[in-house]
Each structure stands twice: as structure tokens, then as C-alpha cells.
Amino acid sequence: MTETKPISIPEGRQAWEAALEGGKLRDSEFTSLSGSTLEVVYGPEDAPGDPAKDLGWPGQFPFTRGVHPSMYRGRLWTMRQFAGFGTARETNERFKFLLDHGQTGLSVAFDFPTLMGRDGDDEMCRGEVGQVGVAISSLADMEQLFDGIPMNEVSTSMTINGPAPILLAFYIACAERRGLDPAVLQGTVQNDILKEYQAQHAWLVPPEPALRMITDVMEYCSEHVPKWNTISISGYHIREAGSTAAQELAFTLANGLEYVRRGIERGMDVDSFAPRLSFFFDSHLDFFEEIAKFRAARRIWARKMREEFGAKDPRSWKLRFHTQTAGVSLTAQQPENNIVRTAYEAMAAVLGGTQSLHTNSMDETLSLPTEKAVKIALRTQQIIAEETEVVHVADPLGGSYYVEALTDKMERDAQAYFDEIERRGGVVPSIDSGYFQKEIHDSALSYQRAVENGSKKVVGVNCYSEGEESLEIELHRIRPEVEAEAFKGLASLRADRNATRATAALDEIRTACNSKANLLQAFITAAHADCTLGEISQVLRDEFGDYIEPKIL
Amino acid sequence: MSERRIRVLVAKPGLDGHDRGAKTVASVLRDHGMEVVYTGLHKTPAMIAEIAMQEDVDVVGLSILSGAHMELFPRVRKELVERGLDHVLMVGGGIIPGDDMQVLEEDGFAKLFGPGTNTDSIAEYIQTEISKRWAAEEAQA
Numbered sequence: 001m002t003e004t005k006p007i008s009i010p011e012g013r014q015a016w017e018a019a020l021e022g023g024k025l026r027d028s029e030f031t032s033l034s035g036s037t038l039e040v041v042y043g044p045e046d047a048p049g050d051p052a053k054d055l056g057w058p059g060q061f062p063f064t065r066g067v068h069p070s071m072y073r074g075r076l077w078t079m080r081q082f083a084g085f086g087t088a089r090e091t092n093e094r095f096k097f098l099l100d101h102g103q104t105g106l107s108v109a110f111d112f113p114t115l116m117g118r119d120g121d122d123e124m125c126r127g128e129v130g131q132v133g134v135a136i137s138s139l140a141d142m143e144q145l146f147d148g149i150p151m152n153e154v155s156t157s158m159t160i161n162g163p164a165p166i167l168l169a170f171y172i173a174c175a176e177r178r179g180l181d182p183a184v185l186q187g188t189v190q191n192d193i194l195k196e197y198q199a200q201h202a203w204l205v206p207p208e209p210a211l212r213m214i215t216d217v218m219e220y221c222s223e224h225v226p227k228w229n230t231i232s233i234s235g236y237h238i239r240e241a242g243s244t245a246a247q248e249l250a251f252t253l254a255n256g257l258e259y260v261r262r263g264i265e266r267g268m269d270v271d272s273f274a275p276r277l278s279f280f281f282d283s284h285l286d287f288f289e290e291i292a293k294f295r296a297a298r299r300i301w302a303r304k305m306r307e308e309f310g311a312k313d314p315r316s317w318k319l320r321f322h323t324q325t326a327g328v329s330l331t332a333q334q335p336e337n338n339i340v341r342t343a344y345e346a347m348a349a350v351l352g353g354t355q356s357l358h359t360n361s362m363d364e365t366l367s368l369p370t371e372k373a374v375k376i377a378l379r380t381q382q383i384i385a386e387e388t389e390v391v392h393v394a395d396p397l398g399g400s401y402y403v404e405a406l407t408d409k410m411e412r413d414a415q416a417y418f419d420e421i422e423r424r425g426g427v428v429p430s431i432d433s434g435y436f437q438k439e440i441h442d443s444a445l446s447y448q449r450a451v452e453n454g455s456k457k458v459v460g461v462n463c464y465s466e467g468e469e470s471l472e473i474e475l476h477r478i479r480p481e482v483e484a485e486a487f488k489g490l491a492s493l494r495a496d497r498n499a500t501r502a503t504a505a506l507d508e509i510r511t512a513c514n515s516k517a518n519l520l521q522a523f524i525t526a527a528h529a530d531c532t533l534g535e536i537s538q539v540l541r542d543e544f545g546d547y548i549e550p551k552i553l
Numbered sequence: 554m555s556e557r558r559i560r561v562l563v564a565k566p567g568l569d570g571h572d573r574g575a576k577t578v579a580s581v582l583r584d585h586g587m588e589v590v591y592t593g594l595h596k597t598p599a600m601i602a603e604i605a606m607q608e609d610v611d612v613v614g615l616s617i618l619s620g621a622h623m624e625l626f627p628r629v630r631k632e633l634v635e636r637g638l639d640h641v642l643m644v645g646g647g648i649i650p651g652d653d654m655q656v657l658e659e660d661g662f663a664k665l666f667g668p669g670t671n672t673d674s675i676a677e678y679i680q681t682e683i684s685k686r687w688a689a690e691e692a693q694a
Contacts (some may be wrong), residue, residue, distance in 0.1 A: 112619050116595075124597070128568050129622020201594050203569025241573050288650050328573075332668040367620070367650060367670045442574050454673055463670045475650055478620065514685035553576055553591045 033286035034244035047404035071394035079354035084109030084134035111131035117537030120486030162204030169523035200237035239282035240445020250417030274316035292406030294352030569619035602632035
């Protein structure tokens, strides 16, 4: 028997490069979705890191390989479909539908009036009530939203930012009215105002008072609602607005670090609030780039928290995150194809070690999703969890030369952005100058150009298209009566409440704005006094002023 | 003689904060040689009509992804007409179901563009329509 002696890696590489020379390649740019150049193959020299220092094991610093030792063997991710439309009663029914079909947590989508801190009967809100989410203007609405849902058992995520502390106050007051101790509440409020100025644009007041309110939430919850995630630091909207993967990662983490700085400046011990910070990322179509982004995010956060901020509690080092598949990757053309796109994106999130996941429905470029489309989206997650067997092994791509090289590159790119933001005076000055907004716009534009010149392909849009298609899927429409019902509800709430008590609560907020009092505490008092979201927000606008966006275009 | 340039107002009515599409289209129209004013976010129909009048635009392009288009698009149209701007070419885009597009196109909107529209085709559409209007104006003069 003769044994073949293997040629060495460097020698083999030379031979491979020579073989590659003469070969004919397809006409393509061979770049990542974010536009970075990719190699034909990756080898050991492309991922030269030190596994002990850069990878570790799952549940070990720097958590590149995941935050839990057993990952999905211990517990699957939370399947959390974002839902909300029309009135509190209708959304309550959709929540119960989702819980009945095996969903394990709730996620509330609010309408634009609520997101902007306005009551449904505000003149600015005509045509918007209940359209993109549920309209919640008071504690009474919140009570209807959670009617029959055990708030002490289910975890709830609320996507709200500008007026986040007010909606959280409604939620806490709702639990209190049911006789529950807020300490049992589990969930997340997005409460990430920085990315609102950068990308999503639902703000209430300028950055400084907004950051003060967020710090108030961190402080209040660490004492009274200890299981609550006080900020979900979100890259999702940055990405959806057009950023690259590296920009999403860098801007999100820069925002996270800013919140940590604010907490420390308030005099809080970093370990008293950092374990309750969570993250929210997009999962887009470039499978490996996304997985690398999730892995790099964990590593960067762990290092910064431990080495820069001196956090000692390992829970402060762990970046836990929710993922949503990329809404922008969906097409209105041949919408059933969106099921396939979403499945790949969901798989990337799972292989990247997400803690919870929302999968988009195929019809979301056309309207809010129908029940059928939502069910397929949820089933997509269940198929990954139950049928593909990928859940048994933690960080299955760890050690892949390609994924490790991409993870390292993500970390380097993020650091370059941190340095640039620092050079520009920090996050808030960079918002004021429009830096983030311009970066995101430029990336969005260059992607659009790539699609239109054909260098990036979108099936059904710039290739394999079927011309003018007649759409045969059912659309979800909001009932036209929703607005009138909101008017009626608010009118009777204002007529029935104790007016003196409501006015006193609003005055207390006004006083708190100009002192060091905790505003969340004042909002909870106002919630119990049946003050509305719009009334509370108006006090804040009066005291703190409106936000004017910088012009970048 | 300098060539007359098409003046466009790209506007975001209502509370919707999704401006990726509006800003992309604004940039592309500029690349096509048009003079573009972008309103920024959260504008009321009256504010948009005021800016359209002050800027003396030929085209108003509205973008909504919040589902409020059937309320806000006709209101912007009404505000423009009230200011004597019924000659302005009105176009729009966003998450707008086909049935709604039809209603709006019967109600004074020249054309609605849905997701996935090629941005150059928007510029070409505007150029063609405005050239026709200008040719008609010249023939009358």
C-alpha cells in the first residue's frame, strides 16, 4: 500500500492559483451584498486569529460562538412575530391567534400616531390611525390590548421609541391595575432613540432630553422592573434604511456604547443596568455576511464592556439579540418568492445564534400581512427548529475560514467607524451634522444603482421577471371605522376621568421635566390618572421643544 | 439660451418616517438634471402645497409607506388646486395596493409607482410628460 504524501498548504495554494489563471469566470462582480470584494476561496491565512482569544467556546468570553453554553439544546429561540393593526381589540385577537399557534412571545406594532406620541383624534393623524400598527392612546387601550393574556407569563416586546417611556408606563400601570407586582413583568421596550434620528425617524423631542428619559427608564427598571429589557438597541432600521452590514453593526454598537456612557454618567454601576440592554438586528440575504455580523457583534460588545467600561458581571458582556428578516429584501413582484428569501434569512439568524426571531410574511410589500401569510412565516421558523436538525450544534460555522475571515473584517470595519464617530465628537454631534443619515443614504443609493445596472440581481425584478403581473394574493385592509372608534374612545375617556387628578398628574410631569425627578415614575402616575399619550407628549414637547432634522439632501 | 430645467418637489406627507425611497428618487431625479426640492419628513398637505407654490415646481412627487395614502394624497391634491396649481404633474409612490392606484389615477394623479420600480423609468416618465406639457404651452403661445 502506498501512501500519497499531501502537498503543503502554501505549495497547494500556488498550484491552485496557477490553475485558476486560465479558467473562465462568469460575468459577475463577485461581491458581498454590502459590496465588499470576495475571494474565490478562503484558507487558514485568511483567518489568522487566536481561537483562545477571539473565539472561546459557547457561553464563554468573548461569546463569538454564542451566549449560552448549550445554545439551542437548552432552549430554542423565542418565535416572536411582530403584530398590530387597527384597534386594541383586533390586535388582542391576533395575539391570541398567534399564541394558539405556538408563538412563544408577543411583539406589539404601534401605528404612526402612537409612534409619534399623538392621540388618534389629533388633527395630524387623519388617515393614519391603526394603519401600520395598533393605536394605543391610554391605559384603557393597553388594558384592552392585553385582555385575557397573562402578563406575568408571556414576555412582551414593544416597538416604540420617542414616547417609549410613556407606553412602558401604560404597561406597568396595566399590570398594577391587575394586582401584579411589576417585578414579574418580562419583555422589552425598544426605547432606542438614537437610531430614530439616524434612520427610522419617529422621534418626540431632541436627543438630549430623549437620552435623559431613556436613562430614567434604565434607572427605574433596574430597581422596580428588574426582568425588563430597557433598551433594544436596533440596527434593523438602520439596515432597512439602506446601510451596509458593517454600518448596521457599527452604528448600532456605537449607539449602545453611548447609552452605557449615559448610565455611567448618571452615577449608576455599569453592572446594574448593562445586563438588561438587548439588541435587534436585521438578517439580510447575504447568508455568510450576516452570520459574521452576528458573531462580530457579540465579540465587540463583550470586549468593549469588559475592557473599556470595566463591567464585571458576565451578563453585562453578553450581547443578546432579536432578529427580524429583511423587509427590504422582499419584492412586490412574484410575492410567493418572499417565503424562500425569508427562510434563508431566518436560517442565517439561527446559525448566527439569535435569541428571538421575527420572520416576515410574503405579502408585506403590499399591505399588512394576512393571517395565512403570517402563519407560513411562523411555520418557516418551526421547520428550521424541528426539521432541519441545525439546532443541535452551537455555532456550526465556527472555524470556517470564510466565516472567521468575515467576522474579523466586520470587527475591523466597525472599529474604523467607531474611530470616525469619535473624531466627529461622538454619536449626538454626528446625528446633528447628518453624518449617519448621509452614510446610510449613500449606501442605499449605491445599492439601488447596482440593482438598476444589473450588477446586483433581484429575481422577479431585474431578472426572471414576468412583466406586468396581476396580483392574486389577498390583501389585509384596515377597517375604515377604526378612526371613528378611536375618536369615540378618547372622548369618553376624557369625559369619564377625574379631571383634577389628570391635570395634577400632567403638572407633575411638567415639574419633573425641569428637575432631576424620574420621569417614568411621573408617567406611571399619569397613566393611572387616565392621561392620554398625546397629552403627556404635549407636555414634553412644550418643555423640551421639537426636533428639527438636519438637511442632508 | 439656457435649457429650461424641470423643477420637482419630493414630499413626505403625514407621520410616516420611511424616507429611503423618497430620498433615492430625489437623488436620481437630480442626476437626470432636474432641480429637486425635498420637503423632509412629517409635512401636512397644506405645508406641501405652500412649498410647491413658493418653489414654483412643475412636478410634485409624494411618498407614503404608512397606508395613509388614500387620505393624504387627495388632500395634497386639493390643497394644490386651491392654490391654483392644478397644472402641476402629480405622481406618487410607496406601499400602495393596485386598486388604490387606480382610484388615485382617476382622481388627478398622473401616475403611481410601486415597490421595485426602476428609478430611471420614473425620471423618463416625468421628462416625457413635462415635455408634452411644455410643447402644448408653446403651441398655445
